[in-house]
Amino acid sequence: MSKPQKTKAITPATQAQILEAAWALIAAEGRPDAGLAEIAARASVSRQTVFYAFGNRAGVLTAMARHQDTRxxxxxxxxxxxxxxxxxxxxxxxxxxxxxxxxxxxxxxxxxxxxxxxxxxxxxxxxxxxxxxxxxxxxxxxxxxxxxxxxxxxxxxxxxxxxxxxxxxxxxxxxxxxxxxxxxxxxxxxxxxxxxxxxx
Missing domain, CATH: 1.10.357 (Tetracycline Repressor; domain 2)
Structure with missing residues (x-):
């Protein structure tokens, strides 16, 4: 399992924007393998912002699924x-x-x-x-x-x-x-x- 990465506070609105972009990318293009850079581009944020918010790709995907559960x-x-x-x-x-x-x-x-x-x-x-x-x-x-x-x-x-x-x-x-x-x-x-x- 990948090692946990350091995270930095990112606003809830930006986090939601990233997670919904990740969901849309996978749903629309069939890309569960999308990397942080692709998710960042879809969300119109920097790759560093995605990294600071969720640490790594596993963090993004897990948070994405949990976020969907709240919608x-x-x-x-x-x-x-x-x-x-x-x-x-x-x-x-x-x-x-x-x-x-x-x-x-x-x-x-x-x-x-x-x-x-x-x-x-x-x-x-x-x-x-x-x-x-x-x-x-x-x-x-x-x-x-x-x-x-x-x-x-x-x-x-x-x-x-x-x-x-x-x-x-x-x-x-x-x-x-x-x-x-x-x-x-x-x-x-x-x-x-x-x-x-x-x-x-």
């Missing part, structure tokens, strides 16, 4: 389901509903980061941060809380992993992009599978 209410809905006062099977369904609604938004960039993560450590770091640590980790926390209140029909960690696999961007690619499913059909399938796994 809609989907992640807040997932967190409300995960950390709500009365975790239940319905909470799991609510979390999955929020994620599946969000999936079309992040798919164009997410699927490129997923593919690039096989050979690109910076992309892998950003992808792990959001998909593994945040999403899968959140599902595991939620399923653990549900299981503690009302035991599920299997290991909660394994059930969380099954749910995560069902709603992964690669599944969207297979069914919606490659097989021509509608987003509504994909959503219905995911919720049907999840309800079966948690007994909702």
């Amino acid at each position: 809609t209410d989907h992640v807040a809905r997932i967190q409300a389901a995960v950390f709500g006062p009365e975790p239940s099977a319905a909470s799991v369904v609510a979390a999955v509903e929020a994620w599946v609604d969000y999936l079309p938004v992040i798919y164009p960039v997410g699927i490129l980061l997923d593919a690039a993560s096989l050979t690109d450590e910076a992309a892998a770091e950003a992808w792990r941060d959001r998909m593994v640590e945040a999403l899968l980790g959140g599902f595991k926390v939620l399923l653990g809380r549900v299981h503690a209140r009302s035991p599920l029909g299997g290991d909660p960690g394994r059930i969380a992993e099954e749910i995560w696999a069902e709603v992964h961007p690669t599944m969207w690619r297979r069914l919606v992009v490659e097989c021509g499913w509608t987003p509504a059909a994909f959503r219905a399938r995911c919720l049907r599978v999840v309800r079966g796994l948690v007994g909702a």
